Amino acid sequence: xxxxxxxNIAIIGVLxxxxxxxxxxxxxxxxxxxxxxxxxxxxxxxxLDLLVGFTGLVSFMQAxxxxxxxxxxxxxxxxxxxxxxxxxxxxxxxxxxxxAAAFGALALRAEDAGFIIITxxxxxxxxxxxxxxxxxxxxxxxxxxxxxxxxxxxHTTDNSGFYYLSLTAxxxxxxxxxxxxxxxxxxVLVGARERPRRxxxxxxxxxxxxxxALVIAAxxxxxxxxxxxxxxxxxxxGSLSLDTTVQVLIMVILGGTxxxxxxxxxxxxxxxxxxxxSDITQRWVxxxxxxxxxxxxxxxxxxxxxxxxxxxxxxxxxxLSLAASAAPAGAFNPRGGPER
Amino acid sequence: MTVAALHDPDSTxxxxxxxxxxxxxxxxxxxxxxxxxxxxxxxRRGIIGPNGAGKTTLFNVIAGELAPxxxxxxxxxxxxxxxxxxxxxxxxxxxxxxxxxLLPGLTVVENLVLSLQALTPTRFQCFVPRTRxxxxxxxxxxxxxxxxxxxxxDWLVRALGHGEQRQVEILMxxxxxxxLLLLDEPTAGLSAADAVLVTDMLRAYHRDVAMVLxxxxxxxxxxxxxxxxxxxxxxxxAEESVEGIHDNPVVQEIYLGGKL
Numbered sequence: 001x002x003x004x005x006x007x008n009i010a011i012i013g014v015l016x017x018x019x020x021x022x023x024x025x026x027x028x029x030x031x032x033x034x035x036x037x038x039x040x041x042x043x044x045x046x047x048l049d050l051l052v053g054f055t056g057l058v059s060f061m062q063a064x065x066x067x068x069x070x071x072x073x074x075x076x077x078x079x080x081x082x083x084x085x086x087x088x089x090x091x092x093x094x095x096x097x098x099x100a101a102a103f104g105a106l107a108l109r110a111e112d113a114g115f116i117i118i119t120x121x122x123x124x125x126x127x128x129x130x131x132x133x134x135x136x137x138x139x140x141x142x143x144x145x146x147x148x149x150x151x152x153x154x155h156t157t158d159n160s161g162f163y164y165l166s167l168t169a170x171x172x173x174x175x176x177x178x179x180x181x182x183x184x185x186x187x188v189l190v191g192a193r194e195r196p197r198r199x200x201x202x203x204x205x206x207x208x209x210x211x212x213a214l215v216i217a218a219x220x221x222x223x224x225x226x227x228x229x230x231x232x233x234x235x236x237x238g239s240l241s242l243d244t245t246v247q248v249l250i251m252v253i254l255g256g257t258x259x260x261x262x263x264x265x266x267x268x269x270x271x272x273x274x275x276x277x278s279d280i281t282q283r284w285v286x287x288x289x290x291x292x293x294x295x296x297x298x299x300x301x302x303x304x305x306x307x308x309x310x311x312x313x314x315x316x317x318x319x320l321s322l323a324a325s326a327a328p329a330g331a332f333n334p335r336g337g338p339e340r
Numbered sequence: 341m342t343v344a345a346l347h348d349p350d351s352t353x354x355x356x357x358x359x360x361x362x363x364x365x366x367x368x369x370x371x372x373x374x375x376x377x378x379x380x381x382x383x384r385r386g387i388i389g390p391n392g393a394g395k396t397t398l399f400n401v402i403a404g405e406l407a408p409x410x411x412x413x414x415x416x417x418x419x420x421x422x423x424x425x426x427x428x429x430x431x432x433x434x435x436x437x438x439x440x441x442l443l444p445g446l447t448v449v450e451n452l453v454l455s456l457q458a459l460t461p462t463r464f465q466c467f468v469p470r471t472r473x474x475x476x477x478x479x480x481x482x483x484x485x486x487x488x489x490x491x492x493x494d495w496l497v498r499a500l501g502h503g504e505q506r507q508v509e510i511l512m513x514x515x516x517x518x519x520l521l522l523l524d525e526p527t528a529g530l531s532a533a534d535a536v537l538v539t540d541m542l543r544a545y546h547r548d549v550a551m552v553l554x555x556x557x558x559x560x561x562x563x564x565x566x567x568x569x570x571x572x573x574x575x576x577x578a579e580e581s582v583e584g585i586h587d588n589p590v591v592q593e594i595y596l597g598g599k600l
Contacts, residue, residue: 176467184457184473185466191443191454198441201403203429203458203516216466 019167023160032163034275038268039166040227043173045251045263047220052249053258054181055213056193060245061103061119064126065096065218067240069225071130071137072096074235077146079136085151085230092222099126100218104211123245130237142236149230156230166227170264173220177260180216189213250288254295256302265303354381354416356520356550357402362411364397364574371397372408373574379520382547386561386582387554389571390594395554396438398571399524402552403435404428415520430459434518438525440505444498448489448508451497452480455512483511487541503534507541514545523553527560539563570594 023032044066051057072092076082082091107118130137137143148156154168155161180186191199192206199206229235238244251270256262273291277284299306357379364372371394379385387395400406402413404425413421420428442451453476457463462473484490487507497505506526513521526542527535535557542551542564555561561568561582568585570578578591585591 179469180466182469182471183466184453184462184468184470185464187446187450187454187457187470188463190446194443194445195441197405197425197437198443199454200405200425201429201435201437202455202512203426204463205424205426 016171020164023163029159032159034271035268036159036163036166036231038264038271039163039170040224040231041248041251041267041271042170042264043224043227044221045248045255045267046173046177046260047217047224048248049252049257049260049263050177050180050189050213050217050220052252053256053260053263054186054193055189055210057210057214058116058249059107059119059214059217060116060242060249061107061123061126062217062221062248063240063242063244064103064123065100065221066225066228066244066248067126067130067235067237068092068096068099069222070229070235070239071143071225072222073226073229074143074146075136078143083149085149089223089226092226093219096218096222096225097215100215101211104214108207108210108214120242120245123240123242127237127240127242130240137237140237142234142238144234146229147233162231166231169223169227173223174260174264177220181260185209185212250292252302254292254302256304256306256308259302259304259308262302262304269303355379355414356381356383356416357552358412358414358417359402360412360414362398362401362408362413364394364401364406365409371574372401375411375571375574375576377569377576379550379552381519381550383550383567384565385550385552386565386568387552387571388556388558388561388568392573393571394574395571396524397574399435399522399552399554403433403522429516429518432517432519433522434513434516434520435522436506436509436513436524436526438528440502440509442497442505442509442512444496446497447494448484448497448500449477449480449493451508452483452512452515453477455515456480459516479515483515484508487511487537501534503530503537506530506534506538510538510541514549518549521549521551523551523555525554525556527555527557535560 019035022035044062047065048059048062051059051062069092072095073088076088076091082088103119103122107115107122110118131139133139148162150156150161151165154165156165181189188199188204188209192204192209196206225239228239247270251266252263253266254262254269255264255266269291270288273288274284277287281287295302301309355378357377359375359377362372362375362377363370375394375398377398387398389395397406401408404420404423404427408421411421412419415428415431415433418431420431420433423431443454446454453470453473456476456479457473462476481490481493484493489504489507489511492500492504497508500508510523510526523542526538530538539560542553545551551564553561553564565582567579567581569576570580570585570588570591572594577594578585578588580588580591
């Protein structure tokens with residue numbers, strides 16, 4: 001037990017050192033930029049995992065909050081001359097939170113398929129707004145003409161500076177999300193996903209907890225959106241399109257729902273694969289689709305789920321004790337068990 | 341506890357649960373028709389009746405999952421007819437479900453902690469690990485010790501047997517120290533030995549909590565309760581003490597078929 005948690009700490013430490021070292025390893029700038037995108041999409045994918053994996057809400061509107069965060073940066077900088085990073089971040093998170101509070105009130109009137117359809121429609125509405133409200137959003141052309149700003153010690157005009165900013169944001173968001181899913185609140189979310197009737201009978205306002213999860217997840221998505229806008233120094237309606245929503249869902253499912261680390265892995269796979277494949281063929285989306293189908297067929301709980309399952313099988317062979325394999329239920333495997 | 345103490349429910353005579361004129365219609369189907377029911381503080385009440393008599397519907401009306409078409413529900417004098425289930429739970433109403441409804445992927449302790457933290461502000465705490473809340477775990481272990489299940493505290497619920505799962509479910513309901521516990525067929529689907537475990541657990545429980553149970557197995561009903569209400573086609577057709585129910589002609593005709 002202790003040796004396993006030490007092993008986990010060691011793995012995290014090594015990964016962290018590697019992540020910090022990347023810009024200094026003399027890799028082509030291209031890879032540093034792909035990893036920067038991975039960290040940004042990773043935050044977005046983890047925020048969606050809080051809903052899909054932990055709360056059991058398959059939301060198709062996460063791109064809307066990502067886009068709202070990005071547009072707050074662009075519109076703030078170009079129309080209202082907001083250039084302070086922290087103020088922009090706070091405004092973006094608040095605007096996304098308020099939007100989520102309104103959208104959540106609508107979407108949570110339904111469950112399951114109804115919820116999916118409403119969130120999909122709401123995402124399309126936000127997209128339509130960005131696409132058609134040309135005087136505000138620049139329409140299809142999007143918004144350019146704003147620049148990265150330096151944040152504390154990070155010289156973001158430099159690509160490695162932006163890399164470190166994104167990595168720091170990722171670590172903060174991951175830490176907060178891990179704390180959240182390991183907290184009493186996180187246990188309630190899992191309970192509401194598994195047995196909403198039982199949770200209501202115990203005195204939990206299931207609706208309220210889902211609603212809070214929706215708003216919190218939107219705020220994390222907005223953080224990713226802010227970084228995305230600065231990274232590209234451009235925002236267009238593509239950032240909050242249905243394409244983005246679906247891609248983020250694929251990241252979550254590919255990596256493994258309810259694991260947080262899985263969606264980060266999924267984000268990396270999608271970012272790297274889409275870049276590598278789009279060099280080779282224009283039909284790269286087809287290949288991505290095939291990867292997705294194979295995952296769903298052979299590893300329905302994603303890559304991290306598959307790893308956990310194999311590890312658990314190896315472990316139970318070693319220990320042969322049912323009780324022992326049931327014990328650890330950490331954030332990286334909140335279901336606590338190998339199979340579903 | 342002596343048998344006499346068991347069968348002497350209350351000294352105050354305070355009314356715990358009061359149903360007046362409860363009707364529930366689904367379209368033209370009258371599932372419940374003008375049901376009146378009064379359960380005293382600490383009473384043990386059984387509700388029996390043939391399939392389709394409306395027992396589970398009645399439970400769902402009491403627990404708040406269904407709104408009655410007409411009529412009122414009071415809990416200790418307070419009207420709760422329109423309150424949602426979670427608000428009723430906060431007023432001291434607990435229940436179990438017909439098929440055991442636990443969180444199978446969580447551990448036994450985690451299931452109990454969910455029940456213990458439900459009525460505290462801790463449930464909204466999002467940045468402190470659950471392991472910091474030792475008091476919940478200790479209380480959960482104490483409760484499990486009462487039914488000799490503390491050795492499997494950290495097992496996943498799905499690793500428990502049916503009888504043990506049902507015990508955990510009842511413990512979850514009792515952990516909140518409710519004033520009224522609704523038990524929907526607590527021994528359904530259990531082996532005879534497991535059923536005894538559960539009925540013993542219910543019989544031994546102290547008298548601060550009123551229990552209302554639906555049950556098909558009459559031996560369970562007669563073992564646990566002191567009064568029985570008989571539902572038939574959504575109407576209350578008899579209400580008798582356990583001793584009197586054997587001789588009630590209406591009951592013998594419609595439900596027991598004279599087999600007692």
